[in-house]
Amino acid sequence: MSRQTGTVLRRTPRPLPRWVIRALPWVYLAGGVALVPWALYLALTLPANYATDHYRGTWVIFDVGLAVALASVGWCAFRRSPTIIIALAVAATLLFTDAWFDVSSARGDDHRQALLSALLLEIPGGLVCLRLAHRALYRVLAAGGLVDLDIVADEQAAAENDC
Incomplete structure (x- = not known):
């Protein structure tokens, strides 16, 4: 069974099994909790300074990723796709990360x-992305009503997906 989305016909994804839905919050919560002692371990064991041969490549690849994220926002905007919410969230995250690492790793005039x-640029750009994502999310929710956050479709929809 397909549904019309804009001008593109898309197949409705299969619903996730209930055990996956029940496990997901615990998996993500455990991941967040596990990172706390790991961050403390790094704070106590990492050297204050570290020289690397991959500095240039790291920044080039990061900036290419940021460029792809920003271009994805533009692409989604042209297509009027609701996935713009995801693209905006990714772009905001990368802009904030770029600002943090630029400021924390630079010295002198570079700082x-x-x-x-x-x-x-980066912090205001990230804030604009978050604001636009927030607005887009509310517009999508208003257009389609409430979202079933359980992600598990009813049995009829599951049966339709088996075709």
Whole structure:
């Protein structure tokens, strides 16, 4: 069974098994809790300074990822796709991460430039992305009513997906 979404015909995804739905919150919660002692361990054991041969590649790949995220927002906007919410959240996260690592890893004049870039571009850009994602989410919810966060479709929808 397919449903019309804009001008593209899409197949409704199969519902997740109930055991997966029940396990997901616990898996993510456990992951978050497990990272606390790991972060403490790193705080106590990592050196204050660390030289790497991959510095340039790290930043180039990160910026390519950020470019892809921003282009994805544009693509989703042109298509009027509800997946723009995901693209905006990813772009915001990468913009905030870029600001944090630029400011925390730069020294001297580079630090001043990183701080200006963070304050004038990356942080405001991330905030705009979050605001747009928030607005888009509410528009999607208003258009379709409440979302079933259980993700498990009723038995009729599951039977339709078996075709």
